[in-house]
Amino acid sequence: MSRCALFGRLAEAERVVQISASAGSGKTVLLRSWIAEADLARHAAWVPVDSEERDPQRFWLSVLGALRETAPGAALVRALTAAPDLDSWAIVERLLTDLAPLADRIWLVIDDVHELGPDALRQLELLMMRAPPGLRFVLATRHDVQLGLHRLRLEGELTEIREPNLRFTAAETRELFTAAGVQLPDEALVSLHERTEGWAAGLRLAALSLAGHPDPARFAAGFSGTDRTVAEYLLAEVLDRQSEEVRRLLLRTSILERVNGELADLLTEDKGGERVLQDLEQANAFVVSLDGSRSWFRYHQMFAGLLQLELRRAASDEVAALHRTAADWLAEHGYSVEAIRHAQAAGDWGLAAGLLADHWPGLHLDGQAATTHELLAGFPPSARAVDAGLAAVAAADELAYGSLEAAERYLGLAERRTASAPDARGVQAQLLLGIVRLLVVRQRGDLPTVADEVRRLEVLAEAPDTTQPGLGQDLRALALIGLGITEVWTGRFQEAERHLGRGVALARRIGRPFLEFTGLAHLAPVEMFRSYPRAAERSRQAIELAERHGWASDPAAGTACMALGTMLTWQGRLDEAELWVQRAERTLTAEAQPATGHVIRYIRGLLELARGRDADALAAFRAAEPLARRLAAPHYTVPRARALLVHALVRLGETEAAEQALAELGSQDRDHGETRIATAVLRLAQDDPHAAAAALAPVLDGGSFALPWIGLAHAFLLEAIARDALGDPAAAGRALERALDLIEPDGALSLFLLHPAAGLLEDHARHRTVHPALIAEIQDLLAGNRSAPPHGSHTGWVGNRGLDEQLTDSETRVLRYLPTHLTAHEIAGELCVSVNTVGAHRRHLYAKLGVHSRGEAVDRGRVLGLLAPSARRA
Secondary structure (H helix, E strand, C coil): CCCHHHHHHHHHCCCEEEEECCCCCCHHHHHHHHHHHCCCHHHEEEEECCCCCCCHHHHHHHHHHHHHCCHHHHHHCCCCCCCCCCCHHHHHHHHHHHHCCCCCCEEEEEECHHHCCHHHHHHHHHHHHHCCCCEEEEEEECCCCCCCHHHHHHCCCEEEEEHHHHCCCHHHHHHHHHHCCCCCCHHHHHHHHHHHCCCHHHHHHHHHHHCCCCCHHHHHHCCCCCHHHHHHHHHHHHHHHCCHHHHHHHHHCCCCCCEEHHHHHHHHCCCCHHHHHHHHHHCCCCEEECCCCCCEEEECHHHHHHHHHHHHHHHHHHHHHHHHHHHHHHHHCCCHHHHHHHHHHCCCHHHHHHHHHHHHHHHHHCCCHHHHHHHHHCCCCCHHHHCHHHHHHHHHHHHHHCCHHHHHHHHHHHHHHHHHCCCCCHHHHHHHHHHHHHHHHHHHCCHHHHHHHHHHHHHHHCCCCCCCCCCHHHHHHHHHHHHHHHHHHCCCHHHHHHHHHHHHHHHHHHCCHHHHHHHHHHHHHHHHCCCHHHHHHHHHHHHHHHHHHCCCCCHHHHHHHHHHHHHHHHCCEHHHHHHHHHHHHHHCCCCCCHHHHHHHHHHHHHHHHHHCCHHHHHHHHHHHHHHHCCCCCCCCCHHHHHHHHHHHHHHCCCHHHHHHHHHCCCHHHHCCHHHHHHHHHHHHHCCCHHHHHHHHHHHHCCHHHCCCHHHHHHHHHHHHHHHHHCCCHHHHHHHHHHHHHHHCCCCCCCHHHHCCCHHHHHHHHHCCCCCHHHHHHHHHHHCCCCECCCCCCCCCCCCCCCCCCCCCHHHHHHHHHCCCCCCHHHHHHHHCCCHHHHHHHHHHHHHHHCCCCHHHHHHHHHHCCCCCCCCCCC
16 A cells, blocks of 8 residues: 655655664565555665574675666676675675666665674665665664664764654555455544554554454454454454465464475475465565565464464364474474474474484584573473483583583483493484583593594594584584694693694684684684784684674683783783673683683783782682682693782782792692792792792793793893892893893783882883883883783784785774774774774774875775775765
8 A cells, every 4th residue: 555655755765764663563564565656676675684694694695686686786786606705894895896886776675674783784884884876775673773873864864764653644544444345434443543553563453354344343343452352353353264274374384483385285284385375475464474585484473372372272182293293394404493492392302302412513513502502491301311312412501501510410421321222323422422522521621531532523523324414524623623722721832723723724614613713712822822913813803703603602702802801911901901801701601611710710810910909819819729620631821820829919918828829839830930930029029039030040041941921021020120139230131121022022011010110110211222112111001001002913914905014804894984984983983992993903004005094095995906996976
């Protein structure tokens, strides 16, 4: 039907139209009717957003496909196919390039924008800001989304249609009823319109129910009550007027979240289900198409629930069988999660447990721990103890949501039950147990056992009778990354880098982003001992993958955050560090991950020491100690945490307790380089610089006491303080200069928050030094600025064509916003970084591009193909 006022607003709209209203308000019907009446079918690209859509690449490929179906877009927009390494930002740039010469007009209509993830929304916002004038946007959403529309509103380029605008007037209500073949007296129509308040779905339901009713006025008079009462009444009226074929299909398929023709035919034991569903969708009869080919459908949520209620009333004895039939079909066609849910709904716990056990490896490799947790919750509590496969899955679930001890108990139960029935499920059972066993044993840092499990998985990867063909490469990537993680925690950094690097490369090649993300997250601590910029880039790559795929709460994301927090703490950027440490603390649970739990307490203690909150630091280091005792092998942070505990006691004036803590260390810890540093701290506090220098000598001489660069810098700084106290300024100067040499590349200024040495620095600055700027930075930090400014560049490199020095990912993101009219403050807000960070990235990219202004940077970026060409303005 025609809604002239709204059609007029749509026709007169400027660049962007936002239709924001709740479900059932008539947004989609309005837009389809407007496109038809305005004869825009060949100029409108329609993109519905799937409720399951979280992958920006899939969304932008849908946009590209829809634009190619328009008359102007067919000639301009190039075809593009999905690929694992296809960057959604690059797709947007490509669209801008293709559409730059657009002379005609295209309306890009995106339905259910609220279902888009944050990355896709940011990319859509960028497209809107830089699109050519001929590309218009119509966005339908259930609620407002973060798209920077306030700027368009201020510029007068935004048309907003909200729920009150969508309510039917009395005249439109009459037109709606007339089109449905329903004639109502004026009084009845006005009464019905008032009670529904013009709600589109309610009026359409009323019109559908009134069609063919012998007494429309009487019906309209009784159309009242709560939503539930009205909906149930209308459902009964609608079902009573449907043919038996349609009624049977609606009821028997109401158990499904989504339905297609084949499933409908199977559940109804009939044919022609797809045609019935398409007819219902065409008539807007509670059926919504989920894809462009109109093959998958869903029922309106409210009516689906009521249909299910009617099914239970009319045929309760058939419900379980329907769920079981649906489970079999869904499992056969690769929809494992839906299949498990239907098996659970059928009460067929054996089938459900078997499906979950068989498909859990794939769920794990896809990073679907939350889905597994939800599915497990659907089983009776006793089921985990009965079924070996379910017990194994429960062990993995405990690692994500419970405790390591509970995971080990479930794993033991699964192994015993599998051993008692060795032929049950064969290779698949061993595969499940092998993956879970690897995940469990790596949590205690048990490297020999992890290596054994890796070898077993590699054998299973070659097994010809696995029920999941093609899993071999996935298992190899999983094994490499699992081994590398354990090597990280046990301090075998060279081996860890080799195995993690191979695992990440393989995961990327076979299209397993979750494994890639996990490996990158654990490469960050390895890189940290060589280069902060490389470690930061690894961390940010992992975090970006996590945020893109919904893994921000995964422990690996916590590891990446932890690495960033550590680097920022050492750099003296304490406020920034606090944010990342808090994110890590929210993500990592000591109950399930004692190794990472120990690390996060160590980092918390280090951060509090740098802030001068010595009591809080001591509490953190003491909380780390019980976790260290739960590990099969010493974690690389254990001696560091114990050494800093001594440091915290010294700063609190508890030198006797510090002496006792050193005395209680085992011989291995007592001879560790970090312990020698702690001993030097204590001896300096006891006014014994000779003993301090003696403790440091083996560390400074290298050999078996060799430390990473940050530890060595720490030792040289203490050596400088000791030599200064001994009246040897030349030796103190040499030691301080060596410490500054080590600190300079990555700006680890927090060493001077632990040991200010202000006088020593001031004297050193007056003598010959190659680090005057660094000393000035340190002095500024000690003067009261407790959060140091960014020191150097802390990002990795990505490929850019035609540049001698390549742009980083962060610099590329800033470059993409330069063609817009956003200020530096606004760009910072879009990228969730500080204005200073945006300024630093802009300076760096200007230098790399060889330009001196924003306009020149944009022009140069376009010449190099980093940005789409300028859109031709009308």
